[in-house]
Amino acid sequence: MAKIQTPQPVRGTQDIFGEEQERFQHVVETFERVRRLYAFKGVEMPVFEPTAVFSRSLGETTDVVSKEMYSFEDRGGDSLTLRPEFTAGISRAFLTNGWQQHMPLKLTAHGPLFRYERPQKGRYRQFHQLDAEIIGAGEATADVELLCFADQLLQELGIADGVTLQLNTLGDAESRNAWRDALVEHFQAHRKELSEDSQDRLERNPLRILDSKERQDRPIADAAPDIDAYLSTEAKEFFAQVTEGLDACGVAWTRNSRLVRGLDYYRHTAFEFVTDRLGAQGTVLAGGRYDGLIETLGGPATPAVGWAAGIERLGMLLTEVPEASLELAIVPTGDDATAKALSVANELRKTGFSADIFGSGKFKKRMARANQAGALAAIIIGEDELASGKLQFKNLATGEQTGLDVAEITEKMWDLRFSDDLDDLDSDLLALEQDVKFSGESD
């Protein structure tokens, strides 16, 4: 029989396993914990939507829509698209489910997104994002709350160092249009000096010339007018409220007047948390206000703000990855003991302890693996233990070993776990004391 060629994974997809998966999981779990602190509700969304959901809201001419979407016709002849982002789908859900009644609605989502792009470090065709949105809140406090959430998330992930929040305003629709006209005029005057890419951008998305990396574009982009001169008093006031709010909450930010957003629906606040540790994919979390979007989907004028963050990118930045922990390693030897191991494991698991059975390889190997799994203790079961009913319970940290029955083991494990928690509490207290001392000194 001819050997069958194993199918290869699709380009730009990942099989996330081992430490990578721990990183991924830790990012998601931290996000889930922090979003509850900010009273955001979770939402599960479909992975595909009618193509119009994205083409309408992102803008037909954007690269995402014109060349990066996974669109296909289903068997009923409808054009569907694997979601390239969360915001448009959430906005659609907001309208089709009548979620207006819950406004202002604070939502989070996370999961896979799809874009047909050239894969690179931190860039995949199926990638994963965290997403947070506030729909139906036109006040600057919503922007501030969202940014505090983002800031705290990065803090708790331990990656806030080396990440800076860059902030800009695109003004309201009027301001933005006036600024845009001024920019077009400016760039038109220097058209010949611009790079080929930027001449093209001048037609499609003139704002994008501002953050061009092309060296020859820089002088022209740097000399371009800032939005500030074109801001209406309302827009100016709005931005001031955002920055004041951030200062009041102790969120560090820097103004980047060249920061623009790629998608058409953004208004007012635009922001990016940027690191220099990921090469060309330095943006780790980004978003802004999109007051115009819901209307483009046929809904009533509804203000909204949101952000998204790449889970893979956040995962790559983690310096401390929590280890997978196992509490009990059950090491049987002999057929009877192997059969017994399952029921012992079950009993312990039902009491709430994590347990795994190390039943293959020679005995020494089993112990080594139990140790490698990071188990707190090993339970050794052999002929003698089956006869006496007293299992060998070995504390893998101290090496001490005693014969105990299952009830005694659970008791012992509660103690072990409790003393672990106490240690954690101790170090927390210690850190707290130091904080207090420091703030005392600085006064």
Added chain:
RNA sequence: GCGAUCGUAGCUCAGUUGGUUAGAGCGCCGGUUUGUGGUACCGGAGGUCGGGGGUUCAAGACCCCUCGAUCGCCCCA
């Protein structure tokens, strides 16, 4: 979509100007040690050299195509 670099064992890599049977370390399995984590020593399994075509007496090395990875551009989280 464009440019550049790279694909050799599960992983990280070596392999001279083309020349017999393609190597190392780590990992895996076994032994020294019939039931105790480490170390050391010994042994073993594992590769159609990403795939296809070509040049040559001879290709892992050279040429072409293709697939994939990486780094930029573009775009974007």
